[in-house]
Amino acid sequence: GAGVSQSPRYKVAKRGQDVALRCDPISGHVSLFWYQQALGQGPEFLTYFQNEAQLDKSGLPSDRFFAERPEGSVSTLKIQRTQQEDSAVYLCASSGTGDGDKALHFGNGTRLTVT
């Protein structure tokens, strides 16, 4: 597709429920990132993939957060037993490998509200 696609656009979950957020990166982009953006804040790094390999997951806030990219394309961020503090916008980004294209291209995000 033309850009990074994320679904769902909005998700409301009751505390304790599990959620799965999907990201479809720009075709051909090997690098994929997940960021969390709380209201009024800048995005914070969660995790990074190069193809199917998860090279950095240092930003995942707890073991309830899990991300995968099994075929090196689509990625899923899963949050188990959601808590109210998980409410945020989850942004996915991808980038190409050329020197001239180091910018991250962000999707529109999934706004998660935990009630």
Added chain:
Amino acid sequence: ELKVEQNPLFLSMQEGKNYTIYCNYSTTSDRLYWYRQDPGKSLESLFVLLSNGAVKQEGRLMASLDTKARLSTLHITAAVHDLSATYFCAVDHTGTASKLTFGTGTRLQVTL
């Protein structure tokens, strides 16, 4: 721990005026990004600055990077209402663009 600070956090300016947004960061980095975010929207890449002294311009926006001072600026010339948005700088301290640390953002409001 890398810290990225922007100032001001909020800026209200009249159309036609000039202003500069500052981005300071705490550890060495040669790579800095500027993004724009409209309310409820995602982040749009504005500039990628890859070396000390880098300067890039697009329309009424110009960004520069001084790695020795650990400072980047985003200069707005003759602001127009369409520039109203939140602007973020982000620093890559890995050298591989694999992990960005974002500033808190500067919310710009351009009034008529």
